[in-house]
Amino acid sequence: MNGLMRFLVFGLTLSVGAGSLIAQESRLAGRLDSATQRRVEQLIGSALADELPTEPLVDKALEGASKGAPGDQIVQAVARLLADIQVARSILGGEADDYELLAGAGAVRAGASAERIETVVLSRPNMSSLVPLAVLTDLVALGVPPGTAASAVLALTESGASDAELDNLLRNVSSDIQAGYPPVQATAIRSGSPSIVPPPGGVLPPAVGIPPVAAPVRDQ
Amino acid sequence: MCIVSEVNGFNELIENAAHELRRPVRFNPALDERVMKSVRAIPRFGRMANLVGWLLTTHPVRLSPAFGLVVLVGAAVGMWAWASSGAVPEQIASSFENGARMIVFSLEVPEASDVSIVGDFNDWDAEATPLSRTSALDEWAAAVPLVPGRYQYTFIVDGEQWVADPGAPRALQSDFGRPSSVITVPEL
Numbered sequence: 001m002n003g004l005m006r007f008l009v010f011g012l013t014l015s016v017g018a019g020s021l022i023a024q025e026s027r028l029a030g031r032l033d034s035a036t037q038r039r040v041e042q043l044i045g046s047a048l049a050d051e052l053p054t055e056p057l058v059d060k061a062l063e064g065a066s067k068g069a070p071g072d073q074i075v076q077a078v079a080r081l082l083a084d085i086q087v088a089r090s091i092l093g094g095e096a097d098d099y100e101l102l103a104g105a106g107a108v109r110a111g112a113s114a115e116r117i118e119t120v121v122l123s124r125p126n127m128s129s130l131v132p133l134a135v136l137t138d139l140v141a142l143g144v145p146p147g148t149a150a151s152a153v154l155a156l157t158e159s160g161a162s163d164a165e166l167d168n169l170l171r172n173v174s175s176d177i178q179a180g181y182p183p184v185q186a187t188a189i190r191s192g193s194p195s196i197v198p199p200p201g202g203v204l205p206p207a208v209g210i211p212p213v214a215a216p217v218r219d220q
Numbered sequence: 221m222c223i224v225s226e227v228n229g230f231n232e233l234i235e236n237a238a239h240e241l242r243r244p245v246r247f248n249p250a251l252d253e254r255v256m257k258s259v260r261a262i263p264r265f266g267r268m269a270n271l272v273g274w275l276l277t278t279h280p281v282r283l284s285p286a287f288g289l290v291v292l293v294g295a296a297v298g299m300w301a302w303a304s305s306g307a308v309p310e311q312i313a314s315s316f317e318n319g320a321r322m323i324v325f326s327l328e329v330p331e332a333s334d335v336s337i338v339g340d341f342n343d344w345d346a347e348a349t350p351l352s353r354t355s356a357l358d359e360w361a362a363a364v365p366l367v368p369g370r371y372q373y374t375f376i377v378d379g380e381q382w383v384a385d386p387g388a389p390r391a392l393q394s395d396f397g398r399p400s401s402v403i404t405v406p407e408l
Contacts, residue, residue: 063340067344099368099369110392131406
């Protein structure tokens, strides 16, 4: 009976995997040249074999096709994303869902260390790490150094901040940077993290219409 | 003659009965006092208790169709005002059954004649999600249902100009040279 059950589960898994691959092939068909499609499908197959999410890889290939990128560039981008997801899996473990894995891959790409990413995730037990990792990545995209971004996010997650509060940190820092303040200074003050030493500079104004996460104005 | 005598006797009987009934009845003053004492002893409820009692009791309500229509329109206007006042998060307007939320993407390009959005949610297909011009602010907007996750996207203006969303974070690194924005839809 056990043997029969194992056979059925194996068959079902194989069917789902094959079905998924066929569905993704149909999405790629007509959008990529045949050589590029074949190489992308090999990468998707690798992801399937490692039980990693394949949807982001298909999306990345379609993004490249839509933006008119050459085939080699598309394959490189998909391979790079797969590598980032693999690293994220090794950091976040098997319990992380696809959303968290993709956000983790973003944080990896942003340059956050594995130790910092793991600390951020562990600081939020029983809660999704999607938003903290996404905010970390987006702060880096604003010009905040990865270590500073990770410290800022960690300061909030350790104090039990909600997703909305983390999002407010990002909005406030973004608005301060647009107003001309240096990224590190804005992040240090908005997060209230004692581990970030803001460089000398002016005093930040409170962001208009957005409630500050930490004390918005602090004397230097 | 005999009949007349019977009638007269009956009238007299009625007259006597009426007279007895018209006579004031006098009760013992002690009885009066006892009755009033019993009445005062009955526990009295406050106005709030009476109101609660009234609220918990069913009452027939009659409305004119015109009044009902006014109430409905008022409720609709109130909900619209609440939704437009920013009480709802900026981009998240409503919930869907499958955990997806309706995200409204908008771009202010009054001079454009055609705007669409491409992203991870529509296979980067330029024809999948056209934006419509809104009447108020010369904005273009489209609502897209998204499940929790992280999505890259960009606007295409007049079929050739790729424009990142000025109201959203930029994607960390554009792999293909053209700008992309990113949106994170948190889990509920």
